[in-house]
Amino acid sequence: AQSVTQPDIHITVSEGASLELRCNYSYGATPYLFWYVQSPGQGLQLLLKYFSGDTLVQGIKGFEAEFKRSQSSFNLRKPSVHWSDAAEYFCAVGAQGGSEKLVFGKGTKLTVNP
């Protein structure tokens, strides 16, 4: 069975600073990897996904993530954080087929200081 670890429960950055949120997964085959964002009081919105091909994937809102098979990681990055990026971020791994039975990490809460 697949599993996901997000080592950082809470991260605080200053507006304009760069951001990296860590995600490590465990899965025996080729994983399908996702990053979702949850703004306060809202549901989850897909930021980006990796199925195959180029290991650097671009998403919405200026986010990108890099799949590193050797490190079992799928870290999320943004070069310059905006105050509106304050939210909780979830990494998820799916089995073959993509989004079937996604397993989510416990989330990383991002605070952005002015």
Added chain:
Amino acid sequence: DADVTQTPRNRITKTGKRIMLECSQTKGHDRMYWYRQDPGLGLRLIYYSFDVKDINKGEISDGYSVSRQAQAKFSLSLESAIPNQTALYFCATGGPGELFFGEGSRLTVL
């Protein structure tokens, strides 16, 4: 209108009461899911359905039941609510590439 609509958005109930959370979607997908979110625990899958006749238990199905009334409707029931079922519940639908989530139903069991 939202693609995935959950009702009620908020509910406070008492221990032992029966509660139903409803979900409808306009995305046209066959697959629907119920997740539970607790602070610090992320989202955990309760039940999922790949079509009207196919319903499967997720990792935390004990104490819950579901009904898939139509392709677009998937309800979650708590037959006898208990306090540790206090949580934020999400319905989702989607295909292989993406899940689309509702805005959540916050349930408090006193």
